[in-house]
Amino acid sequence: MHEIAGADFILAIGTNTTETHPVLSLQVRKAVKEGAKLVVADPRRIELADIAETHIQHKSGSDLALLNAMANVIIEEGLWNREFVEQRTEDFEALSQAVKDCTPEWAAETTGVSAETIRETARAYAGAEKASILYTMGITQHICGTDNVLAIANLALLTGQIGRENTGVNPLRGQNNVQGACDMGALPNVYPGYQAVNNPDMQQKFEKAWGVELSPKAGLVVGEMMDAAYAGTLKGLFVIGENPLMSDPDSNHVIQAMDKIDFLVVQDLFLTETAEKADVILPAASFAEKNGTFTNTERRVQRVRKAVEPIGDSKPDWEILVMLSNAMGYPMQYGSPGDIMKEINAVTPQYGGITFERLEKQGLQWPCPDVDHPGTKFLHKDKFARGKGKFHAVSHVDPDEVPDEEYPYVLTTGRRLFHYHTGSMSRRAKGLAEAYPEEYLEVNPKDALKLEVETGGKVRVASRRGEIEIPIRVTERIQPGLVFASFHFRETWLNKLTNDARDPIAKIPEFKVSAVKIEKVV
Amino acid sequence: MSEVTITIDGQEVTVPAGTTVLQAARMAGIEIPTLCHDPELTSPGACRLCVVEIEGMRNLPASCVTTAGDGMVVNTISPDVMDARKTVIELLLANHPEDCLTCERTGQCRLQEYAYHYGVRGDVFHGDRTEFPIDDSNPFIVRDLNKCIRCGKCVRVCDEVQGRSIYSFAYRGFDSIPATAMDESLAESECVFCGSCVSVCPTGALTEKMMHGVGRSWELEKIKTTCPYCGVGCNFDLNVKDGKVVGVTSNAESEVNGRALCVKGRFGYNFIDHPDRLTKPLIKKDGEFQEATWEEAINLVAEKFTQIKQEHGGDALALFSSARCTNEENYLANKFCRAVLGTNNIDHCARL
Numbered sequence: 001m002h003e004i005a006g007a008d009f010i011l012a013i014g015t016n017t018t019e020t021h022p023v024l025s026l027q028v029r030k031a032v033k034e035g036a037k038l039v040v041a042d043p044r045r046i047e048l049a050d051i052a053e054t055h056i057q058h059k060s061g062s063d064l065a066l067l068n069a070m071a072n073v074i075i076e077e078g079l080w081n082r083e084f085v086e087q088r089t090e091d092f093e094a095l096s097q098a099v100k101d102c103t104p105e106w107a108a109e110t111t112g113v114s115a116e117t118i119r120e121t122a123r124a125y126a127g128a129e130k131a132s133i134l135y136t137m138g139i140t141q142h143i144c145g146t147d148n149v150l151a152i153a154n155l156a157l158l159t160g161q162i163g164r165e166n167t168g169v170n171p172l173r174g175q176n177n178v179q180g181a182c183d184m185g186a187l188p189n190v191y192p193g194y195q196a197v198n199n200p201d202m203q204q205k206f207e208k209a210w211g212v213e214l215s216p217k218a219g220l221v222v223g224e225m226m227d228a229a230y231a232g233t234l235k236g237l238f239v240i241g242e243n244p245l246m247s248d249p250d251s252n253h254v255i256q257a258m259d260k261i262d263f264l265v266v267q268d269l270f271l272t273e274t275a276e277k278a279d280v281i282l283p284a285a286s287f288a289e290k291n292g293t294f295t296n297t298e299r300r301v302q303r304v305r306k307a308v309e310p311i312g313d314s315k316p317d318w319e320i321l322v323m324l325s326n327a328m329g330y331p332m333q334y335g336s337p338g339d340i341m342k343e344i345n346a347v348t349p350q351y352g353g354i355t356f357e358r359l360e361k362q363g364l365q366w367p368c369p370d371v372d373h374p375g376t377k378f379l380h381k382d383k384f385a386r387g388k389g390k391f392h393a394v395s396h397v398d399p400d401e402v403p404d405e406e407y408p409y410v411l412t413t414g415r416r417l418f419h420y421h422t423g424s425m426s427r428r429a430k431g432l433a434e435a436y437p438e439e440y441l442e443v444n445p446k447d448a449l450k451l452e453v454e455t456g457g458k459v460r461v462a463s464r465r466g467e468i469e470i471p472i473r474v475t476e477r478i479q480p481g482l483v484f485a486s487f488h489f490r491e492t493w494l495n496k497l498t499n500d501a502r503d504p505i506a507k508i509p510e511f512k513v514s515a516v517k518i519e520k521v522v
Numbered sequence: 523m524s525e526v527t528i529t530i531d532g533q534e535v536t537v538p539a540g541t542t543v544l545q546a547a548r549m550a551g552i553e554i555p556t557l558c559h560d561p562e563l564t565s566p567g568a569c570r571l572c573v574v575e576i577e578g579m580r581n582l583p584a585s586c587v588t589t590a591g592d593g594m595v596v597n598t599i600s601p602d603v604m605d606a607r608k609t610v611i612e613l614l615l616a617n618h619p620e621d622c623l624t625c626e627r628t629g630q631c632r633l634q635e636y637a638y639h640y641g642v643r644g645d646v647f648h649g650d651r652t653e654f655p656i657d658d659s660n661p662f663i664v665r666d667l668n669k670c671i672r673c674g675k676c677v678r679v680c681d682e683v684q685g686r687s688i689y690s691f692a693y694r695g696f697d698s699i700p701a702t703a704m705d706e707s708l709a710e711s712e713c714v715f716c717g718s719c720v721s722v723c724p725t726g727a728l729t730e731k732m733m734h735g736v737g738r739s740w741e742l743e744k745i746k747t748t749c750p751y752c753g754v755g756c757n758f759d760l761n762v763k764d765g766k767v768v769g770v771t772s773n774a775e776s777e778v779n780g781r782a783l784c785v786k787g788r789f790g791y792n793f794i795d796h797p798d799r800l801t802k803p804l805i806k807k808d809g810e811f812q813e814a815t816w817e818e819a820i821n822l823v824a825e826k827f828t829q830i831k832q833e834h835g836g837d838a839l840a841l842f843s844s845a846r847c848t849n850e851e852n853y854l855a856n857k858f859c860r861a862v863l864g865t866n867n868i869d870h871c872a873r874l
C-alpha cells in the first residue's frame with residue numbers, strides 16, 4: 001500500500017478512493033505531493049479528480065474503449081517495452097490485432113473523451129518510470145467487467161509496468177474482508193486457496209482432510225442462487241452477515257425470490273431487511289467481541305482481537321457454525337479461532353505459515369507458505385502465476401441497458417464516505433448517522449433545470465425494474481445525462497432500480513449502468 | 523551511510539549522519555520533552571521545550587532541528603536548560619484555563635505532564651486569557667482553542683498526512699490560532715473528520731466528542747484490532763471500560779496506517795452496543811418472531827436443512843458467507859457448506 005506513494009504515474013480508474021478507501025487515498029495524495037502525475041478516469045468528477053493533472057470523464061460503461069485506445073497508441077507509437085513483452089509475455093499478436101482499429105479518434109466517440117487526452121495519457125503511462133494503476137468496482141461492475149480487468153492487465157504487460165516496486169495493477173477490495181472471504185473458499189468454484197472444486201486432485205485432498213465425499217460440481221454465485229430460488233429449485237438458504245435484499249441488484253426480484261424459499265436462516269448483528277424474511281435468526285457477535293483475522297486488500301492477514309464479551313446471548317459466527325455442524329452429525333471441535341487457523345495452514349498453501357503466534361507481532365502478506373517465510377510484498381516479481389503473462393484480445397461492448405427515449409438517464413451507483421454497505425452498521429453509529437442522515441441523487445445542473453427541481457427537491461426515479469423517491473443534489477461533479485447515488489439507505493432503496501445483468505465470467509452485476517427515467521415529485 | 527558520534531549527558535551515541543540531536547537522544551534512551559515535534563511530521567522548532575545545551579554554542583538550540591555533528595557534547599539537563607523549559611511552560615500555563623479537573627485530556631495531556639515534571643504551577647504569570655467560543659458543531663470533534671498551545675501539529679498533520687489543509691495559523695501574536703478558512707466551524711469546513719488532528723493534539727484543545735465523560739484515560743483498556751469497514755485494513759485501539767467499547771484511538775504501531783484513520787474507523791464504533799443488536803435467537807411462528815434458546819434454534823435449523831438435503835439433495839441448499847466475517851469463520855462456512863450441507867453453493871458479496 002505504501003508502494004503507491006512511490007509511483008511517479010498513477011492511473012486511478014473507476015475508483016472513488018477518497019470515499020471508499022480513505023486511508024489508502026492518503027498514499028495517492030502523498031505521491032502527487034512528491035510530484036507524481038495522477039490521471040483520474042471516472043464518469044463523475046470525484047474528489048480525487050481535484051488533485052489530478054488530468055480528469056478523464058468518460059461515459060459510464062466505456063472503459064474498455066478507453067483502455068484499448070491507450071493500448072493502440074502504445075503499440076502504434078512504439079512505446080511498448082519490447083524486452084519485457086518478449087521475455088515475460090505471450091500472445092502479443094492477438095492484442096495488437098484486437099486494438100488495431102481502436103484509434104483514439106474511434107474511442108473519442110464512444111467515450112466522449114478527446115483523442116488527444118487519450119494519447120497523452122497513454123504516452124505518460126508508457127513513459128513513466130514507475131506507473132501504477134488503481135481500480136475498483138467502477139471497472140468490475142459492468143457486464144464486460146472481466147474484459148475491463150484484462151484490458152488493464154494488457155496495458156501493464158505492454159509497458160512492463162508490473163512486478164517491480166511502485167508499479168502494477170492494484171484492484172482495491174471494497175469490504176474489509178472480501179479478500180479473506182475469497183481466500184477461504186467462500187466462492188462456489190474453489191476451495192480455500194483457490195483450489196478448484198472440479199480438479200479431482202483438489203477434491204481428493206479436501207475429501208481426505210475433511211473425511212467426507214465432496215461434489216465436483218461448481219456451485220451457484222449469489223445472483224444464480226436468487227434465480228434458482230425464484231425458479232423454486234433452491235429450497236433452503238443460510239445467510240451469514242449479508243443483506244442481499246438491499247445489496248443485490250434488482251431488489252424486487254430478490255424479494256420475490258426470497259419469498260419462495262422454504263427455509264431461510266439469517267445470522268447477523270441486526271434485524272436487517274433480509275433477516276425480516278427469515279424463519280430463524282441467529283444473533284452473531286460483532287468484530288469487537290471475537291478473535292480471528294481479516295485479510296486486507298494487499299493480502300495482509302491481520303489480527304482481530306476480542307475487546308468485550310458478546311452482547312446478550314449472541315455468539316461469534318464460528319461458534320454458531322460449530323454448533324450447527326455438530327447438530328447435523330458432522331463433528332467439529334475447535335476451541336478457538338487459532339485452532340481453525342491451524343487447519344487453514346494445513347490445507348491452504350498461501351496461508352501455510354500464517355500463525356496466530358506470528359501475527360501477534362505483525363501482519364503477514366500471503367503467499368506465505370511456511371513459518372520461516374517472511375510473506376510476499378508484491379506479486380509477479382519474477383514470474384506470473386501462470387508462467388508467462390498472457391495478452392487478451394478484448395473489445396468494447398455496450399452496457400446491457402443503454403438510455404433510450406423512455407429511460408433517458410443513466411444511473412450509476414457507489415458508496416459514501418460516512419457509510420458502509422447496506423448501512424446496518426454505519427447507520428447505527430451515532431456520529432456517522434448524524435453527519436450523513438439521508439441519501440440524495442446527484443444531478444447535473446442542466447438536467448436539474450430540465451426536471452425543474454432544485455437541491456433538496458424530490459424526484460421519482462424509475463427503471464424497468466422498480467422505482468424510488470429521493471431528494472436531489474445539483475452538482476457539476478456529475479455529467480449531464482448521468483445520475484448517482486449510494487445504496488446505503490433503505491429509505492431510498494437504490495437497488496430496486498439496478499440491473500442484474502452480469503458479466504458472463506466474473507458474474508458481477510452491472511451496477512454502474514442502469515437506464516432510468518426521472519420526474520419531479522409534486 | 524556515514525555515522526557521527528556525539529556525547530549526550532556523558533553518554534556516547536553513534537548515529538547516522540543527518541540525525542537530529544533529539545532523535546539521537548531518544549535512540550540513547552534519554553527523554554527530551556517536546557510539544558510541537560512529531561516524528562511523522564516536519565519540525566518547525568517552535569515550542570522551544572526541547573532546548574539543550576551544546577558545548578561551543580551560545581544560545582540553547584532546539585534539539586529537534588539541530589543536526590548531530592561529530593564530536594558534539596550535549597547537555598540536556600543543565601540548570602540553564604531546566605530554567606528555559608520552565609519558562610516555556612510557565613508562559614503556556616499563563617494563558618491556559620485551569621480546567622484539569624474536568625478536561626478530557628487529563629492524564630494524557632503533555633502540558634500537564636511537563637508542568638508536573640518541571641514543578642510549574644499556573645500562578646506564575648497572570649496573563650490575559652484569550653477567549654474563544656468552543657466549536658462542537660459536528661458529531662465527532664470538539665475544538666476548544668482556549669486550550670490550544672499553538673504547537674501547530676493539527677495544521678501539519680492535516681496538511682502533510684491528510685492533504686486537506688483545513689487549518690492554518692490565523693491572527694497574529696497573542697491571538698494566533700490554528701483556524702479554518704474564514705474561521706468557520708469544522709462542520710462548515712471541508713473537514714472529512716478523519717480525526718488525525720485529534721490524535722496528535724497534545725492538550726485538550728481537540729478531543730473526541732463521543733469520548734467525553736466516558737472515562738479517564740487511565741481507566742481505559744486498549745485492545746489493538748483491525749477495522750471492520752473497508753479493505754484498507756487499518757489497525758487501531760478499541761478503548762474499553764467496564765466491558766464496553768467507549769472509543770477508538772490511533773495506534774502508532776499500525777503497519778498499514780500508522781495513526782491515520784478515516785471517519786468510519788475512528789468514529790463508527792457505536793453500532794457495537796446499539797440497542798438494536800440481536801441478543802437472542804429468534805424463530806418465526808405465525809409470521810411473528812419469538813425468542814428461543816440456542817438449543818431450540820440450532821436443532822430446528824439442523825433438522826430443516828437435513829430434511830431438505832434428504833428430500834432434494836444438497837444442491838437445493840445454499841450459503842451466503844460474509845466479507846465481514848473473519849477468515850476463520852469463512853473457512854468454517856466453506857467447510858460447513860461443502861462437507862455438511864453437501865453443496866458447493868457458497869458465495870459472498872465479493873461482487874458488490
Ligand code: SF4
Pocket residue numbers: 663679680684686687688689712713714715716717718719720
Ligand atoms: S479531522 Fe482530519 S480533515 Fe478534519 S481538520 Fe482534523 S485532520 Fe483535517
Ligand code: SF4
Pocket residue numbers: 021022023024749750751752753754755756779783784785786787788
Ligand atoms: S479506518 Fe477507514 S480507511 Fe481505514 S480500514 Fe477503516 S474504513 Fe478503511
